[in-house]
Amino acid sequence: MSDTKQQVAFFFDANRCTGCRTCEVACKVENGVELGPRWRKVRTVEGDQDGGPYMYHVSMSCNHCEVPVCAEACPSGAITKRSDGIVIVDESKCIGARLCAWACPYDAPQFSEETGKMEKCNFCSHRIDAGTGGPACAEACPTKALQWGTLDEVAAKAGATAEFGPLPDADITKPAIRFIPLKLVHS
């Protein structure tokens, strides 16, 4: 994967996610994230449309954006984008200014009160680099709602879109994630 130097990406199908939060737990365990910061979050969206109520879940972490506004805003150069597109925080350089958290539209950077540093999803870069697999969250998902691949791969999936319901305008950061929105089936 890292050899191809193609932008890595997530894929999320809202029709498959059950909201079990296995992905969140897998992330915590894999990366030893302490209580508090949540590198991945499963949120629930509810609403009313076409005369019927709906509810679905969205599992999202850092989207390793093609335009990482977090890195642009960071004054100490602690956030960088690797050649494979993974956006990583070098915690040794972080001074805790929290500018990335203001700039990111996805609430991805998580401040650790414990270390006084910002941390976030690193796409399990240690696994990618070691060639032992992809992000733990996607590999743990029981329904294949959450998957990973190169941006080209996930964008080629049938029905995949960049813009997704309640999410911010994808033009802000060009996030490396594609969605299958919920298909409403009201009878």
Add this chain to the structure above:
Amino acid sequence: METRDWSLVIFTVLTQAAVGAFLTLQVLEHLATRRDRGASGRATDGPQNNSPARGGAQADEHEAGSARESSGARALAARGPLPAPLLVVLAVLSVGLFAALFHLSTPLQAVRAVVNFSSSWLSREIVFGSLFAALLSALVWHEWRTAGAAAASPAPERHAAGSAASGSAPATPTPAGQAFRSPAPANALSADPTSLAPATWLPRFTAAAGLAFICCQIAIYLLPAQPAWNSFATPAAFGGTALRLGILGVAAGFAVRNLTAGVDDPAPADPGGSGVAPAATLREGKVIRSFRVSDGGSGVAPAATLRGLALAGIAALALEFVVVPLHLSSLSANPLPAAAASVQRLTVDYSGILLLRLGLLGAAAAALVGVLVTIRRAAGPSAPSPPSLASVLTCVAFGLTVASEVCGRFLFYAMQVRVGI
């Protein structure tokens, strides 16, 4: 709101006040200098018509003085060893910059914050903030040093100008440029700024750095992820704070000086009496050094200065009464849920603070109207300087505005709601 957010409230309000006050002082300095030039030119006209020879000598003296204005002003204004207004600005700026450190979780690594100058507005803010502080310090040092030098030798300087005029006794007035180049006052001119002297460029560079500093502060918050900040309201808020606290801070400085002048600086009788003082006394002022403008020798700011600042202050206060409704209506028209959530914070959750903010601004404006009325009532040749009521009201207006700006900046951070889910 957490401690680190309060550190940003203190940081932004104080540094913007410092930049605003510095710019206000520069504008006043510029206006005072221009008026001095005009007045000294006018003063030469009268005697010239009556007695050409005597008038010529007098004109020469005045024009030489005008050309050497800075050193002359320095010599006469060097009553205190330090430029108090600039020092106050520097102190306010320093406290503000120091407060910013508490926003960081690792303040000791703050120096790392300039690393990403090529893309981070925060890095640029720190660089220009530091530059502003450094140039301001240099200006303080320069003013202090030249004040000391001028104070050490005021007599020879004035004597040199006098002997140059009476010694050559020209029948026609010597142009200022010639007087400037004449060898007699050379010893005095050696301390004089030319166009390359720090007195010329240092204030301008300092002002430019201060403006760049505020522009970077504004740019930090223009984030598409934060609709409440990503708006004209951010430049209006930061620029408005600089204007309001800058103008009223300087006005309060004058007011405090007026109030204390009677104690440590007894006012002599107004020599002009007519409002147009002789050029010799007009050259006294140096705003950035002592909260003085040319004042006819009374040691207090003339009513016109306080009135001008009060009028400008009212305009700056009124600005907010335009900005707040416009900002609320533009947020309400924004389809993003985050924008609606920000409106909710401002008009429901923190409506009390918003009302307090506007109420304090209104009260400050009322106090400034009181200043204008007081000055107007007291107007007349017998009272060339504003009475103490106007000075007290000016200080009250400043205090109310400071409180209001703190409320306003609290709201600025409290209304922040990120886009998305």
